[in-house]
Amino acid sequence: QSVLTQPPSASGTPGQRVTISCSGSSSNIGNNYVYWYQHLPGTSPKLLIYRNDQRPSGVPDRFSGSKSGTSASLAISGLRSGDEAEYYCATWDGSLSGPVFGGGTKLTVL
Amino acid sequence: QITLKESGPPLVKPTQTLTLTCTFSGFSFSTTGVAVGWIRQPPGKALEWLALIYWNDDKRYSPSLKTRLTITQDPSKNQVVLTLTNVDPVDTATYYCALWRYDAFDFWGQGTVVAVSS
Numbered sequence A: 001q002s003v004l005t006q007p008p009s010a011s012g013t014p015g016q017r018v019t020i021s022c023s024g025s026s027s028n029i030g031n032n033y034v035y036w037y038q039h040l041p042g043t044s045p046k047l048l049i050y051r052n053d054q055r056p057s058g059v060p061d062r063f064s065g066s067k068s069g070t071s072a073s074l075a076i077s078g079l080r081s082g083d084e085a086e087y088y089c090a091t092w093d094g095s096l097s098g099p100v101f102g103g104g105t106k107l108t109v110l
Numbered sequence B: 001q002i003t004l005k006e007s008g009p010p011l012v013k014p015t016q017t018l019t020l021t022c023t024f025s026g027f028s029f030s031t032t033g034v035a036v037g038w039i040r041q042p043p044g045k046a047l048e049w050l051a052l053i054y055w056n057d058d059k060r061y062s063p064s065l066k067t068r069l070t071i072t073q074d075p076s077k078n079q080v081v082l083t084l085t086n087v088d089p090v091d092t093a094t095y096y097c098a099l100w101r102y103d104a105f106d107f108w109g110q111g112t113v114v115a116v117s118s
Helices: none
Strands: A009-012 A018-023 A034-039 A046-049 A063-068 A071-076 A085-093 A098-101 A105-109 B003-007 B018-025 B035-041 B048-054 B059-061 B069-074 B079-084 B093-101 B104-108 B112-116
Touching: A009 A018, A018 A085, A018 A105, A034 A063, A046 A063, A046 B104, A071 A085, A098 B048, B003 B093, B003 B104, B018 B035, B018 B093, B018 B112, B035 B079, B035 B104, B048 B069, B048 B079, B048 B093, B059 B069, B079 B093
Parallel strands: A009 A105
Antiparallel strands: A018 A071, A034 A046, A034 A085, A063 A071, A085 A098, A085 A105, B003 B018, B018 B079, B035 B048, B035 B093, B048 B059, B069 B079, B093 B104, B093 B112
């Protein structure tokens, strides 16, 4: 059971916009930045969004993040087949004194 | 160019100690705020953070595994070592090391697959 709650799956057709939610508590999301990772099959996880809504260099602006209270979300617009991956939210948890990950959301492009 | 690479045995027996090494390059481990961490992913399951070691040798462990984990650094070799004692088949996973900066793991190694089986 992960500390952060994500839907196990999400899907969309090419060109659509999908959002993935991440729910936590005051000990984690509520008082810390949220990060999102993209884990493509056969590769290492890649930092997609940092500090709630910032994109590292090279990440397309089709990917955006937001946070409100103890929840956060990742939005992907202009969906492409290459976006099929597992997406994880993460943040620091003050009660655990360490980073925590969500359970992951498998995105399928139909 | 920042790189991290994990190494370790692909197979360990139950009750043995697993030792994993992360060899890194392209960044200075003496930079304030920098840390190297270990994360694992059991087959079909989510990412799980295990341990962090900071530039000043401060160490953090996952509370659920704290009694079994030890993380150390060897700056002269640009290495971070993780040991996990008394392994069990549930410890079968891909183990990643990653660079921790600005409160995130921003560079990851390729991962090393470890199976625990007799």
